[in-house]
Amino acid sequence: MKFQLNHEDPLRYSCPVLVIGCFEEKAYEPTLARFDQTLDGVVSALYRDKEFTGALGKTKLFNTFGKVAAERLLLVGLGKEQEFTPERMRQASGAAAQALRAAGLSGCAVCVPEGNGLLRAAAEGIALGAYSFDQYKTDPDLKTGPATVAFLVPEGCSAVDGEQLLDEARLVCEAVRYTRDLVSQPGNVATPSFLAEKALELAALFDIPCQVWDREDLERHGMTALLAVARGSRQQPRFISFDYRGAGDRKKPVVLVGKGITFDAGGISLKPRDGMERMKDDMAGAAVVMGVFMAVASLKLPVNLVGLIPLAENLPGGNAYKPGDVLRSLSGKTIEIVNTDAEGRLVLCDALHHALSYRPAAVIDVATLTGACVVALGRFASGLLSNDDALARALKRAGEETGERVWQLPLWEEYGELMKSDIADLKNSGGPPAGTITAAWFLKNFVGTTRWAHLDIAGTAWEEKGRHYLPKGATGIGLRLLVQYLRGLC
Numbered sequence: 001m002k003f004q005l006n007h008e009d010p011l012r013y014s015c016p017v018l019v020i021g022c023f024e025e026k027a028y029e030p031t032l033a034r035f036d037q038t039l040d041g042v043v044s045a046l047y048r049d050k051e052f053t054g055a056l057g058k059t060k061l062f063n064t065f066g067k068v069a070a071e072r073l074l075l076v077g078l079g080k081e082q083e084f085t086p087e088r089m090r091q092a093s094g095a096a097a098q099a100l101r102a103a104g105l106s107g108c109a110v111c112v113p114e115g116n117g118l119l120r121a122a123a124e125g126i127a128l129g130a131y132s133f134d135q136y137k138t139d140p141d142l143k144t145g146p147a148t149v150a151f152l153v154p155e156g157c158s159a160v161d162g163e164q165l166l167d168e169a170r171l172v173c174e175a176v177r178y179t180r181d182l183v184s185q186p187g188n189v190a191t192p193s194f195l196a197e198k199a200l201e202l203a204a205l206f207d208i209p210c211q212v213w214d215r216e217d218l219e220r221h222g223m224t225a226l227l228a229v230a231r232g233s234r235q236q237p238r239f240i241s242f243d244y245r246g247a248g249d250r251k252k253p254v255v256l257v258g259k260g261i262t263f264d265a266g267g268i269s270l271k272p273r274d275g276m277e278r279m280k281d282d283m284a285g286a287a288v289v290m291g292v293f294m295a296v297a298s299l300k301l302p303v304n305l306v307g308l309i310p311l312a313e314n315l316p317g318g319n320a321y322k323p324g325d326v327l328r329s330l331s332g333k334t335i336e337i338v339n340t341d342a343e344g345r346l347v348l349c350d351a352l353h354h355a356l357s358y359r360p361a362a363v364i365d366v367a368t369l370t371g372a373c374v375v376a377l378g379r380f381a382s383g384l385l386s387n388d389d390a391l392a393r394a395l396k397r398a399g400e401e402t403g404e405r406v407w408q409l410p411l412w413e414e415y416g417e418l419m420k421s422d423i424a425d426l427k428n429s430g431g432p433p434a435g436t437i438t439a440a441w442f443l444k445n446f447v448g449t450t451r452w453a454h455l456d457i458a459g460t461a462w463e464e465k466g467r468h469y470l471p472k473g474a475t476g477i478g479l480r481l482l483v484q485y486l487r488g489l490c
């Protein structure tokens with residue numbers, strides 16, 4: 001997708017379709033009033049007849065029959081003016097992009113009222129809302145989304161460089177699209193070895209030092225918990241490490257860890273059949289971490305960032321790990337397996353322990369970890385658990401700024417009771433109560449006193465219905481949040 005910045009008068013800008021944001025219950029702002037006048041009152045008629053009300057995300061497309069330079073107008077509702085935020089601009093732009101795709105319109109312009117927050121939000125909304133994954137559709141008439149987008153901004157209203165802002169938004173959204181593409185890939189394609197190849201390609205493209213360990217390497221390094229999860233599958237596990245140094249050698253790195261279960265059937269503790277196909281997205285954390293590296297490297301952010309990605313497939317099989325097994329994890333802590341479907345925390349615990357060897361400033365893991373998180377927060381927030389208030393606060397702020405909201409849950413000691421084992425140091429599941437918290441409590445045991453935060457994206461990684469800038473399918477949620485957090489460190 002190409003972005004352009006333009007200061008022309010929207011009435012004189014010729015393009016196949018011009019997108020205009022409109023408030024609810026409001027005499028229109030000056031540009032819209034001028035359009036209304038030139039188009040013989042069509043906009044006021046639409047409002048009067050309630051064919052278009054300005055409700056958030058609702059759109060109305062119509063032809064201008066040559067009365068203005070744009071061939072068509074696409075009105076998109078911004079909701080009530082008093083409730084307007086950059087996130088709403090992002091949402092409205094996303095809705096507009098989905099409408100443009102549905103109409104098969106590929107060149108468009110977007111009027112952006114004022115302010116840089118809005119230009120960035122508009123660009124993100126368009127880029128993210130226009131996404132669709134059609135690699136496996138053979139229909140030759142498939143509709144494509146907008147290819148070139150001009151943003152019409154009034155002259156001299158911005159303090160920072162609009163071009164640069166658009167460039168950055170484009171790069172971040174390209175990374176989100178990359179992440180969504182990976183998550184959308186079916187399990188028969190996106191295997192551990194496939195993702196490891198993708199990581200090496202990415203690393204080569206952006207010149208990021210990257211290493212992939214195969215099974216023998218994992219055995220040599222003692223990543224027993226990861227190996228145990230992988231044993232039920234013919235697909236061999238992998239472990240990816242990225243090591244991006246944008247801030248010199250002296251600064252301690254932030255380490256990101258992404259859960260990479262390329263398919264989660266539950267193992268011997270097999271999942272029910274209905275909906276199991278969704279479990280191809282159990283590597284969304286891994287894909288987010290890969291996308292963050294794409295974004296950070298293309299933005300050339302001056303941070304030191306390590307990325308660790310344990311990859312395995314969780315299947316039942318003759319050699320699979322079993323309930324009752326006891327594992328000695330990389331950290332030395334022993335784990336009693338009571339449920340092979342609680343596999344995410346196992347692959348993560350080895351990765352988290354390994355993360356400590358980088359002497360990190362902070363460790364953040366991202367994982368589709370618990371069904372309980374879907375129950376607690378649904379699709380509208382990711383779970384946040386942390387042993388450090390300042391880190392949690394920074395992530396919450398980044399969540400508000402990006403619209404990728406997080407909600408913190410407590411990690412009180414009492415919850416640890418549920419994870420005690422009779423035979424080992426820990427068991428891998430405490431059952432249904434407080435499932436998101438006990439999972440995080442398990443992880444916390446492997447980070448020592450290092451500042452750490454855990455993002456549970458089980459409810460947010462996949463959008464079931466499709467809304468505004470999140471078309472149905474993989475969302476890439478977590479990526480913009482983490483990039484925003486990392487920007488805050490620069």
Ligand code: BES
Nearest residue numbers: 339341342344368369370371372429458
């Ligand atoms: N990948 C799942 C979590 C999940 C469930 C993500 C639904 C998205 C939607 C995870 O590996 C899992 O199976 N967790 C179990 C843990 C339980 C056995 C303690 C769960 O949530 O049921």
Ligand code: MN
Nearest residue numbers: 264341342343
């Ligand atoms: Mn599972």
Ligand code: ZN
Nearest residue numbers: 261264282344
């Ligand atoms: Zn899982």
